[in-house]
Amino acid sequence: MKLSFSVNGTPRTLDLDPRVTLLDALREHLQLTGSKKGCDHGQCGACTVIVGGRRINACLSLAMMHEGDEITTVEGLSGEGLSVLQQAFIEHDGFQCGYCTPGQLCSAQAMLDEVAEGWPSHVTEDLNAPAQLTQAELAERMSGNLCRCSCYPGINAAILQAAGTKAADPA
Amino acid sequence: MRPFDYSRAADADTACTAACAPDAAFIAGGTNLIDLMKLEVLAPSALIDIGHLGLDQIEEQGDDLRIGATLTNAELAADHRVRRRWPVLSRALLAGASGQLRNKATTGGNLLQRTRCPYFYDTDTACNKRNPGTGCSAIGGEQRNHAILGTSEDCIALHASDMAVALRALDAKVEVRTAGGSQRRIDLADLYRLPGDTPHIETCLAPGDLITAVHLPAARGDRQQYRKVRDRASYAFALVSVAAVVGMKNGRIDHIALAFGGLGTLPWRDPDIEALLTGEVPRTALFERAADTLMRDAEPQDGTAFKVALGKRVLKAVLTEVTA
Ligand SMILES: Cc1cc2nc3c(=O)[nH]c(=O)nc-3n(C[C@H](O)[C@H](O)[C@H](O)COP(=O)(O)OP(=O)(O)OC[C@H]3O[C@@H](n4cnc5c(N)ncnc54)[C@H](O)[C@@H]3O)c2cc1C
Ligand code: SF4
Ligand code: FES
Numbered sequence: 001m002k003l004s005f006s007v008n009g010t011p012r013t014l015d016l017d018p019r020v021t022l023l024d025a026l027r028e029h030l031q032l033t034g035s036k037k038g039c040d041h042g043q044c045g046a047c048t049v050i051v052g053g054r055r056i057n058a059c060l061s062l063a064m065m066h067e068g069d070e071i072t073t074v075e076g077l078s079g080e081g082l083s084v085l086q087q088a089f090i091e092h093d094g095f096q097c098g099y100c101t102p103g104q105l106c107s108a109q110a111m112l113d114e115v116a117e118g119w120p121s122h123v124t125e126d127l128n129a130p131a132q133l134t135q136a137e138l139a140e141r142m143s144g145n146l147c148r149c150s151c152y153p154g155i156n157a158a159i160l161q162a163a164g165t166k167a168a169d170p171a
Numbered sequence: 172m173r174p175f176d177y178s179r180a181a182d183a184d185t186a187c188t189a190a191c192a193p194d195a196a197f198i199a200g201g202t203n204l205i206d207l208m209k210l211e212v213l214a215p216s217a218l219i220d221i222g223h224l225g226l227d228q229i230e231e232q233g234d235d236l237r238i239g240a241t242l243t244n245a246e247l248a249a250d251h252r253v254r255r256r257w258p259v260l261s262r263a264l265l266a267g268a269s270g271q272l273r274n275k276a277t278t279g280g281n282l283l284q285r286t287r288c289p290y291f292y293d294t295d296t297a298c299n300k301r302n303p304g305t306g307c308s309a310i311g312g313e314q315r316n317h318a319i320l321g322t323s324e325d326c327i328a329l330h331a332s333d334m335a336v337a338l339r340a341l342d343a344k345v346e347v348r349t350a351g352g353s354q355r356r357i358d359l360a361d362l363y364r365l366p367g368d369t370p371h372i373e374t375c376l377a378p379g380d381l382i383t384a385v386h387l388p389a390a391r392g393d394r395q396q397y398r399k400v401r402d403r404a405s406y407a408f409a410l411v412s413v414a415a416v417v418g419m420k421n422g423r424i425d426h427i428a429l430a431f432g433g434l435g436t437l438p439w440r441d442p443d444i445e446a447l448l449t450g451e452v453p454r455t456a457l458f459e460r461a462a463d464t465l466m467r468d469a470e471p472q473d474g475t476a477f478k479v480a481l482g483k484r485v486l487k488a489v490l491t492e493v494t495a
């Protein structure tokens with residue numbers, strides 16, 4: 001089946017079996033191997049990409065479901081140089097093996113937009129107050145991205161620096 | 172994954188008609204269906220993508236809300252009206268899955284998500300729900316994420332949705348469009364079926380029946396709470412959850428609706444508990460009786476025995492807080 005979508009600003013057309021997931025389309029058919037396959041079942045977040053501004057698990061979506069969509073992968077996060085978020089991950093040692101990192105980056109990038117739009121989270125005390133990016137909020141909002149190297153302190157510090165926020169509650 | 176035909180439905184009529192083909196299925200967010208198709212637990216012959224039918228709207232109808240079937244769980248949880256007037260729904264949604272999954276998961280798909288019983292997922296084992304008549308590996312096997320209420324000798328699978336628990340406490344109704352083009356509205360309570368000796372039949376929907384929206388009446392209580400207990404702090408299914416919608420008047424419980432997750436083969440509600448509590452002054456002894464009533468017909472297995480005590484404690488904690 002024919003499929004056209006935009007990946008990192010470039011229009012792409014593919015001819016795919018309907019069984020191909022968005023993740024496999026990106027990795028195997030477009031050679032964009034930044035997005036990683038950890039579990040292939042929505043349980044780890046390594047495959048996180050941004051579709052129409054929202055983060056999703058590319059492993060639990062069929063490529064065919066994305067006709068006409070605008071997709072951003074980790075390869076599309078940087079412009080001339082690294083993005084503020086990517087730079088912050090380096091400064092704060094936000095990774096060890098790096099396998100979860102593309103997913104962490106895409107997830108964090110879109111998560112910061114959710115916060116800017118005032119979306120609440122499970123740990124938000126007042127559903128109707130503006131969202132604050134505390135350590136607890138960060139842990140909850142990024143819980144869809146696991147890191148087997150447990151680099152969470154570095155990842156959290158990097159995201160907070162990129163958000164230009166100082167954690168309201170330490171620890 | 173087995174081969175299938177994929178089509179993007181242009182309108183609801185085409186979608187319903189196409190879904191009448193043998194083994195055809197609607198696909199919305201795909202977060203449950205694709206998971207199960209990868210494991211070949213499900214092998215639909217055709218997928219009808221309902222993501223572009225314009226069913227992703229949310230509209231006010233007087234004091235009520237009509238929630239489109241393909242609106243994402245994330246958008247629904249963040250909706251300002253829901254946050255203000257139906258906070259128990261926002262809370263239940265935000266307690267489920269992850270940020271990424273909620274951006275994909277839809278209202279209709281969430282209601283119709285399949286159980287997380289590990290044997291249902293493992294095609295090498297016997298399972299009456301996956302393969303009718305083969306037996307139930309969970310009974311006498313390993314249990315944890317299983318039901319203790321509404322179970323049968325043939326299946327003890329849990330309904331795993333958090334959202335559906337809040338919707339039951341809120342007396343939500345489901346709008347369904349049939350392949351013939353007719354519409355009907357059913358109480359969420361009537362959407363689901365107890366497993367009995369046909370655990371593979373989970374709802375009253377017929378082939379081609381499309382959920383178009385969920386109808387949410389004005390909440391009858393302004394004190395609302397969703398409490399979820401799970402194995403880790405986030406990104407895990409409920410061991411026990413309680414949704415409470417309560418109105419107090421002159422120190423007494425004027426109205427109360429309670430629904431439970433993690434306990435039932437369907438999103439659980441028990442009118443006897445509500446009758447016991449209505450009109451009463453909140454007090455510990457009363458809450459003890461409510462907890463005993465909830466568990467009076469519980470049929471736990473070795474692996475789920477802990478849910479009796481846990482369920483009672485969570486209910487008492489919620490009642491204490493929400494009536495304070
Ligand atoms: C790792 C993980 C963790 C999760 N944790 C939680 C959790 O903590 N709490 C929780 O509640 N859920 C959880 N979920 C489940 C998640 O909420 C569901 O997968 C999701 O809600 C399903 O919605 P969907 O739109 O993706 O459905 P789909 O996968 O598209 O569809 C599911 C089923 O519904 C049918 N269907 C969909 N829409 C319609 C319609 N409009 N009319 C008729 N039939 C329809 C499909 O044919 C299919 O049978 C988790 C899932 C994963 C993968
Ligand atoms: S509990 Fe139900 S879903 Fe699980 S193995 Fe038994 S029959 Fe299958
Ligand atoms: S690979 Fe998609 S969530 Fe793990």
Ligand code: FES
Nearest residue numbers: 096098147148149
């Ligand atoms: S850096 Fe190794 S998994 Fe996260």
